[in-house]
Amino acid sequence: MGNIPKIVIVGAGYGGILTAQQLQKELKHNEASVTLINRHDYHYITTHLHMPAAGTDTIEHSRIPIAQLIDEFKVDLVKGTVKEIIPKEKKIVLEDGSLSYDYLVIGLGGEPETFGIPGMDKFALTIRSINSVRLIREHIEYQLALYKNDGKPGRLNFVVGGAGFSGIEFVAELADRLPQLAKAYDIDFNRIQIINVEAAPTALPGFDPELVEYAMDVLKRKGVNFRIGIPIKECLEDGVIVGEGEKIEACTVVWTGGIRGNGLIEKAGFEVMRGRVKIDDFLRAPDHDDIFIIGDSSLMLNPEGRPYPPTAQIAMQQGVICAKNLVATLRNKELNKFVFSNKGTVASLGKGEAVAVVGKRKIKGWVAAQLKKIVDLRYLFIIGGIPLVLKKGRFF
């Protein structure tokens, strides 16, 4: 086997899974070995995580055993946590063991970017994995249970930092969920506050202003208090300091305000901007033709010279091209330039409500909510076909 090139993919997120699946399809027998390394034995659907985080959906709708997505005759699965990437030695160090590679695909996703706001790392919760969202869900219920025993008012205040897509989607689920929880804990929902704090001058920065207004109206009616254009200055155990020093009491702070590249990449010696590596048109790290970086850990500029925001959509498209380029490299063929094809953007606003932009069309309300479901089902179909759609799809 010594002569077969060894491809190692670290991270089985959107990018990593699509790469592995495309390699499965394109590689000939014994053309290369492929190893997929991931911290858990499941793939999670990050774009869903705001729901189990708020408790409006189960965890099981948001994850899939990787073994169900991959042909284990063609791809070796390794459950392991990457500790270090050593490009010079073409080596990956895991928590227990290490691996060498000929070609490496880095799809390790992102990490919360706290912009150095004091206390944010320590006290805020973040939506980024199954474990982190289970913690948010339990933290919320625990606060209500504690409130009924100690009466501390901050327990009834829920601060969400950031009103970007994931912040807005999470706030919407919270607004759906908390009235139910209030009832289950004998708490008057009017005493509960959901506060969405955003430093930028608008919610959903960069999105269509008309749809932003619609989204905020929907959420305000559900009980969300917006504090837009107001930066969080510090996060404490029992609240946040905002603006000119005002304190908002809250025993729950969820931070969705930013994403940076996975910290391992900077540690590996790559030059980064907010933890992300500016990759070439073929998705390769600069000066490393053997290393592809895709998804939230990579940085690509759009034709106007501005970075694409990190999304599942781009990570998936990159995964496919990354696989194609690996195959081309092995076969000494010309590589494919990555060109992003924007399928549109949908932001869910909780049950039965959403806003979307598809091409030049603006869509809102129930129709947009259906679109969101179709996007989700489409993803399940892409990675797992009809059986996965039937098993994990949320149709209602």
Place this chain on the structure above:
Amino acid sequence: MGNIPKIVIVGAGYGGILTAQQLQKELKHNEASVTLINRHDYHYITTHLHMPAAGTDTIEHSRIPIAQLIDEFKVDLVKGTVKEIIPKEKKIVLEDGSLSYDYLVIGLGGEPETFGIPGMDKFALTIRSINSVRLIREHIEYQLALYKNDGKPGRLNFVVGGAGFSGIEFVAELADRLPQLAKAYDIDFNRIQIINVEAAPTALPGFDPELVEYAMDVLKRKGVNFRIGIPIKECLEDGVIVGEGEKIEACTVVWTGGIRGNGLIEKAGFEVMRGRVKIDDFLRAPDHDDIFIIGDSSLMLNPEGRPYPPTAQIAMQQGVICAKNLVATLRNKELNKFVFSNKGTVASLGKGEAVAVVGKRKIKGWVAAQLKKIVDLRYLFIIGGIPLVLKKGRFF
């Protein structure tokens, strides 16, 4: 109305509800006014609380709106928290307001007795109300969620202090519940420890030794570690110190080791033993013919001169006699001596298992578990008839 004697019942637990219901039956129109004061607008079935505490049953099976149990034409319901009882002024001070009485029934139940063990008040959870058991349930899940994020081993250890009836019943539910939770949180159940610590030389002190052995066998097979004959010396935030200084790491400590009378009673100036007032044969406080004390706040000696243990059974029987004696007092008739009639004792050991003593018969296993259900259904029938049995009964 000035001439109508005013009966006030504080506490709508087993004793208070039965008193109110019996008064409803026996009092003639305008013979007396009856006011029932309780902290919540629901009655809780304390003998069930180990189940929602562990999460093996919902809260709603363990509580009933008091309005459903009481004829509001005959008894005034006041939702309020008693702050002080002033026997000299025949007055009850509530959190908001105050009331005077001609006759008072105290059925305020008990409080955890921590025997002065340092830290127990502060760090241990206790099973005593809907709010406190919701907190236990959420605390447990929160530990598992935290474990998956910080890996602290003490989060997987669950210490129950006390192996009396409520300790054993709770430990049994925990042993049923934790394997399910372990699965839901992707934790190997073998890493979870349930540790039941008891200072007395045996579990279920006072109970039939053969049944105690049976009970311990059942629970050991379910995974419970017993530390019998070993006192807890101190409770910390992250564990307990036992025996000669050994520390058991545990982020969850539930204390079931003792019950004392409600603290308001001692504050009212009555002479107490462990917070309980030694009442006369007619259930009256010494030197206060206008004050009846029943249930966990009262102390009565059995024919052998030993105190009856505080149980729902005795509280209910006292409630009925208390009402009869109030009516007799109003009518200047002779009062009834309270005589306890022991219907037997059942301890649940979780799903499908229990131990019971009824008269001289020892019963164990499935039959005893059915008996436990019958006792529970019988109680619902007594206080609410068939409709309540159908609404709140757990038949399976």
